[in-house]
Amino acid sequence: MRKIARVMSLLIAAVTLFTVTSAHAQSNGLGVSPRRDFTVQSGKSVSDTLYVSNLSLNQELQVNIRLVDFSAANETGTPALHLADNAPQTPWSLKPFVKLQNSVRIGAGKSVNIPITVTVPANQGAGSYYSAVEYTAQNPETKEKVNISASTASLLFVTVPGEANEKLRMKQFGAFESDKNDGGSFKNFFLGGAPKEFAYRLQNEGSIAEQPSGSMVIKNMFGRTVKEVEDVNIKKQLVLIGQTRRIQACVKSSVLTSKAPTGQETKQTVCDDPGLLPGRYTAQVALYYGLNGNNSQEILATASFWYLPWWSIVGLGIVILLIIGLVWLIRRAVSGKHRRYRR
């Protein structure tokens, strides 16, 4: 009897027993405005709305709304949300300036526009202020399970115009080879294909989130421009305050269209082979940034690279061998003539 009781108690206490129950189902699908940009003068306010939709056609969506700060997660444009309740407020936080409701209920398949007001105090200095509005689908709390929930966020950027500290520093510029996971490396020697893209790393040491724009040219070893890239920040990427941002630009690009069996179509910009001849090249980039009315700040940078595909090295080797052979033949012929002349 004791044994049975022990086994039973062990079974009951068995490490984590999960069962599936269909608790009160709630929608877990949201559609939101991904990003909003406002320009607000000190002492003024702006009112607008944020769009939120319930993507589920058969369940209501209960959304919790809150403002969270964010910074850059890395050198790309991925935001790192500061979700902890006790997370310290960032110097660029919008929290003191924004009024927003903290929850909303949306019927199945419906959408709402949530009012938002941004008020900038009169004594607020010029600069960029940003936070994210986080929308979390509220699901029933269940124990003994792994609970999942969907959450999205709208990134809010507010620019307070005026004299501000605007400073981007070029940390690196050059030919770039990217990998499939948003990474890659700078290179100045290419043996395979010619470099398809260039990248530059900018450090923001000012108080404004900057969106640099500019152009790039590639010149061959004779100083002739062989490639032009009119827009080196085609996606209008931002460099957040304090961030070191890597921005990439294709030397030559095309749009690739993929189609799924369902007929679904998607377009993707891909970097193409720029069609360079072997040799040494120099790339020059000119970047500009600055708030409307403030001085246009300029960054100029130059980088060189060699493009020597294997076939050019083999070809060069063959040419050198031919020249050596030719010289040897000529010398042999000349010395033969001399010998005959002496005789």
Add this chain to the structure above:
Amino acid sequence: MTDSTKRVKGRIRIVFRTARLFVMMSVLATGYAMTSTLIAHAEQLGSRSLRIESSVAGTSTRHTFTFSYGAAGTNVGSIVFEYCTSPLLEIACDVPAGLNASTASLAEQSGETGFFVYDQQPNKIILSRTAATSPIANPSQYVFDGVVNPTVQDSFFVRISTHENTDGTGTAVDFGAVANATTQGVIISSEVPPILKFCVGLELGDDCTAANDSVIDLGDLNTSRVSHGSSQMIAATNAEFGLAIAVYGTTMTSGNNVIPALATPTVSAPGNAQFGLNLRDNSNPNTGLEPSGVGLTNPTATYDTPNRYAFSSGDVVATSPAATDTRKLTSSYIVNISSNQAPGIYTATMTYICTATF
């Protein structure tokens, strides 16, 4: 004439011809270099700015240019303002779409004054004055009314050059570019606003219309076999920046007892305490699916290896580098326990947060 004399004369002729060719090529090269660097050798205009009264795309507004003349002691008879899509002189000037400065008027000038509109084209205004004099007033400001902003929401540049000639021709004395951008005005009703769509669920169709379930069953935990389960998520956006999906939450806990999360991608090893996830089709254990759909969203490196699992709260699990159509990703969770795992009811909460990138 002996043969050797003939040979010497022939060689001398060749040397002369080569030298003549070299001189001609040098002259041509120098000429080319001089013409191509007419502006490159100009002094820089200092402290340049362009203030647009209204930056709304397509609106007719006031453009105010401020700068300081660079070259001291050189006369300036004209100033050229040329609106282009690139600031670089090496790149031919393309007119920003919709920009029109052909009817703009010079409303104000200060600093170095005496200028009038000499010539204007859709993207170019040439200011001139009766006689070229050396600029002494810095900074100088020139205000144009009635410039129609580019109609596309984008950056544009104005190449500013000063010239000794009064008609905007000849070598530039000073050069500098300024940048600005137009912003979106009133949203046109036919325009599709940017939207970010995201949902999670246990099993999703091709879209988010049935995204309801939120509880994953991992079955009984056992020291001799792995417990596993999966959930799915769909993300899409028409915003050009792309998107990122991060996972936030805790590993499985029961009071103070914890099943430790795998910090790095690791294979499932029953008998060892492990909690992790990935976004691929796995064979050990047999769980998960490959990402599907034509969208561009793909798992990040840490969560992109079949049969290797990891979890760290705040990790970005998937990204799309640009606007993306719907793409379904399947998260697979594994749990293993060791023989000394404290009994209890273990729970984990995973919140997947999808944001636009910037």
